[in-house]
Amino acid sequence: MAETQAQTEEISREPEGLKYLGFVHVAALQAVVCLAGLYEFAKDNSGPLKPGVHSVEGAVIAVIGPVYEKFRDVPFEILKFVDTKVGEFLTEVDRHVPVVLKSASVQAYTAAEKAPEVARSLVGEVQRTWVMATASGVARDLYARCEPVAKAMYGQYEPVAERYAVAAWRSVNRLPLFPQVAQILVPTAAYWAERYNKAVGAAAARDYVVAQCLPTVPIERIAKVFGEQSEKPRATVSPPPETVGVLLCQVGNRVLLDDEASGLCRILLVVVNESGGGGDEPEELSDKQKAEIAKWFLANAPAGEIQYVAKDVRSILGDDKIYEMAAAEAFPLHNKAHLLALEMPNRSGDVLIATYGELDKNNYFDPRTAQVATVDHVKQVCTTVRPANDDELPSPYIEDFRSTLDAELSKYVGETYPKGVCAVYCISGKDAEGPGADFEFVVVISAVKHSPQNFCNGIWQSIWNIEFKDNMQFVEIKGKIQVGAHYFEEGNVQLDAKLECKDSTIFQSPEDSAVSITNIVRHHETEYLASLEASYVNLPDTTFKDLRRKLPVTRTLFPWQNTMQFSLTRDITKEMGIGK
Numbered sequence: 001m002a003e004t005q006a007q008t009e010e011i012s013r014e015p016e017g018l019k020y021l022g023f024v025h026v027a028a029l030q031a032v033v034c035l036a037g038l039y040e041f042a043k044d045n046s047g048p049l050k051p052g053v054h055s056v057e058g059a060v061i062a063v064i065g066p067v068y069e070k071f072r073d074v075p076f077e078i079l080k081f082v083d084t085k086v087g088e089f090l091t092e093v094d095r096h097v098p099v100v101l102k103s104a105s106v107q108a109y110t111a112a113e114k115a116p117e118v119a120r121s122l123v124g125e126v127q128r129t130w131v132m133a134t135a136s137g138v139a140r141d142l143y144a145r146c147e148p149v150a151k152a153m154y155g156q157y158e159p160v161a162e163r164y165a166v167a168a169w170r171s172v173n174r175l176p177l178f179p180q181v182a183q184i185l186v187p188t189a190a191y192w193a194e195r196y197n198k199a200v201g202a203a204a205a206r207d208y209v210v211a212q213c214l215p216t217v218p219i220e221r222i223a224k225v226f227g228e229q230s231e232k233p234r235a236t237v238s239p240p241p242e243t244v245g246v247l248l249c250q251v252g253n254r255v256l257l258d259d260e261a262s263g264l265c266r267i268l269l270v271v272v273n274e275s276g277g278g279g280d281e282p283e284e285l286s287d288k289q290k291a292e293i294a295k296w297f298l299a300n301a302p303a304g305e306i307q308y309v310a311k312d313v314r315s316i317l318g319d320d321k322i323y324e325m326a327a328a329e330a331f332p333l334h335n336k337a338h339l340l341a342l343e344m345p346n347r348s349g350d351v352l353i354a355t356y357g358e359l360d361k362n363n364y365f366d367p368r369t370a371q372v373a374t375v376d377h378v379k380q381v382c383t384t385v386r387p388a389n390d391d392e393l394p395s396p397y398i399e400d401f402r403s404t405l406d407a408e409l410s411k412y413v414g415e416t417y418p419k420g421v422c423a424v425y426c427i428s429g430k431d432a433e434g435p436g437a438d439f440e441f442v443v444v445i446s447a448v449k450h451s452p453q454n455f456c457n458g459i460w461q462s463i464w465n466i467e468f469k470d471n472m473q474f475v476e477i478k479g480k481i482q483v484g485a486h487y488f489e490e491g492n493v494q495l496d497a498k499l500e501c502k503d504s505t506i507f508q509s510p511e512d513s514a515v516s517i518t519n520i521v522r523h524h525e526t527e528y529l530a531s532l533e534a535s536y537v538n539l540p541d542t543t544f545k546d547l548r549r550k551l552p553v554t555r556t557l558f559p560w561q562n563t564m565q566f567s568l569t570r571d572i573t574k575e576m577g578i579g580k
Contacts, residue, residue, distance in 0.1 A: 021083040025076070193217040290317060291326040298330035302486040302494065303338050303459040304450040306331070307380075331377040332361060339446035339461055341421040342382040344373055351375070351382060356425040356442050365392055367425055368406055394430035398439055401468070402426055404510040408518040409443060416525070417447035417460065429468075441466040443521070455489035464521055473507040477520055481528055499528050 018025055046053050197216045204214075285293075294313050301309040314323045336358070341350040349366065351357075351373040357365040363372050370393060374384045394402060406424040413420040422445045429439030443464040450457050462481045469476065479502070485495040501524050505516045 018080065018083050020086045021079055025079060028075075190219060193219055287319075287322050287325075290319075291322050294323065294326035295330040298326060299333045299337075301334060302457060303448060303484055304452070304457040305486070306334050308452075310378075327378050331380075335375075335377055335380065338459060339444060340380065341446060341448075342373070342375055342380065344369075344371065344382050344385050346385060348385075350421050352421060352423045352444055352446060353377075354423070354425075354444050356427055356444065357423070359392070365425075367394075367402065367423060394426045395433055397434050398426055398430050398432055401439075401510045401513065402441060405441065405443070405466075405514040405517060408514040409445070409521070412518050412522055413445055413447075416522075417445070419449065420445060420447035420460075422446075436470055438470055439468050441468070443517075445521075445525075456485065456487045458485040459483070462521075462525060464517075466517060468507060468513075470507060475505045475507055475513065475517065477503045477505070477517065479503075479521070479524055481525065483532065497532065501528075 043050065043053050043057075194217075197219070200214050200216055294317060297313055298306060298309055310323075310327065313326070314320070317323050335353040336355055340353040342353065343350050344366070348369050348371065351364050351366040351371075353364060353375065357367070359365055359372060362377070363374050365372050365388060370388045371385045372388050372392070373382045374386075375382050393399070402424050406422070409422050409424065413422045422443065425442045425444070427440055427442050429437055432439055443462075443466060445460070445462045445464075447460040448458070460481075460483055462479060464480075465478045467476045467478075479500065481499040481501070483495065483497040487493045503520045503524065505513070505520065507513065508516065
């Protein structure tokens with residue numbers, strides 16, 4: 001109550017610095033007080049939902065509070081700016097108004113204030129004499145003189161307002177949850193704005209004077225201003241939301257989802273130029289924009305499914321040149337992200353497509369066989385191999401540690417993962433010739449389970465950074481485990497679980513260090529796999545159960561055996577003629 005009184009007292013004071021638009025400020029504050037009172041009333045009468053309302057209120061205040069404190073004075077400063085421009089405009093108008101008309105206006109106002117009846121008779125007299133014609137001529141002359149000034153001011157400040165609007169939109173888009181809310185509200189606002197414009201246009205066409213004075217919402221202008229800010233090209237492989245926004249909103253494209261027998265969700269982007277006249281006809285996306293969109297879909301395809309996605313994207317694009325441009329960039333990113341294992345032509349083993357063994361775009365080093373494999377990323381095959389050069393190999397001292405650890409890990413991976421592959425890379429200190437130097441290994445483990453005939457694919461990835469600190473006789477181990485699964489039978493469910501862990505052991509001989517490190521890796525991966533299995537075994541009785549209400553809001557079970565007691569059932573039965 002005290003807070004409401006304080007707000008009322010603040011409203012009662014004249015807004016400082018506002019000469020013409022003080023009423024706008026007062027009206028806004030009155031509206032805020034009214035809404036605050038309604039909210040307090042609703043909160044006090046929320047019943048059992050009151051604790052939840054308080055918790056949500058606290059969370060919203062914690063998130064929005066700092067933003068509000070930062071921008072609380074911005075609306076008032078904008079209002080002051082507009083008020084100043086109104087004052088300048090009125091001053092300019094006043095300068096062009098004839099002195100005779102101004103004095104006549106003052107005299108008429110004074111006379112009307114002192115003697116209303118005399119004023120009314122004076123008005124009637126003016127309408128009956130030539131003074132009305134003179135006043136109309138003066139008004140037309142005033143309009144002709146002021147119109148260029150008003151148009152010049154509008155043309156000068158419109159781009160500034162547009163830039164500020166776009167900057168403000170970008171700022172609020174960084175707030176938590178705002179993009180999701182905007183996706184719901186913006187289409188609704190656009191729909192009702194279009195309905196409003198049509199209603200105003202129809203009323204104006206019927207010569208309604210009020211409708212001719214009402215402004216319309218410049219939907220096309222707003223879309224153009226924000227679309228120009230969205231058409232800047234993106235250099236990364238991240239999804240280009242601006243380009244897609246232009247695709248969906250401005251060009252009038254259609255996004256169609258079609259579940260095929262393979263279960264893969266095809267995403268069809270069909271450029272449909274809307275029929276229109278002249279320069280209003282939208283333009284088709286450029287080849288570069290199409291390639292960026294195709295590249296994003298390819299690079300983000302689930303494990304084992306990129307060839308299905310590539311087939312659909314190629315048929316959608318209908319242009320092999322654009323597809324090949326997108327595929328040349330997307331396939332290497334996808335293969336390295338999923339640690340793809342390719343069999344070498346001489347059947348000497350598999351080479352992992354990993355950044356740790358990448359010599360250039362198409363050549364990858366396999367430390368186990370000391371060979372360099374040349375791969376075709378798009379076809380996902382290894383074409384040729386060659387022996388590694390001396391500068392690509394570690395020193396004998398480092399190779400002793402590396403090969404011993406690789407042998408131990410190969411045994412563990414073969415026992416644990418039916419289709420698992422591992423590799424040990426030396427990424428630091430590979431030229432060390434003996435004790436006394438620090439060096440670092442990276443262990444990469446990749447295992448896949450592809451079963452598209454059963455509508456599921458899965459992948460296990462773990463990367464372990466092993467740093468040997470000789471001066472401290474200490475080995476530091478940091479691991480990252482990532483599990484992915486995709487199930488797409490009559491739906492689309494994906495799992496993406498990650499874990500980071502740390503451990504350590506003492507610096508020992510190559511054999512003892514290999515055994516110790518392998519045991520640490522085995523312990524962490526087995527423990528994480530067991531925790532995943534336990535959580536999914538209990539999933540129906542815990543997580544899924546918590547997602548549903550045990551009872552509806554009426555706190556009573558729904559009587560499925562006697563649904564006729566509900567009026568909705570009777571209405572449906574009567575409407576459809578059931579039971580007759």
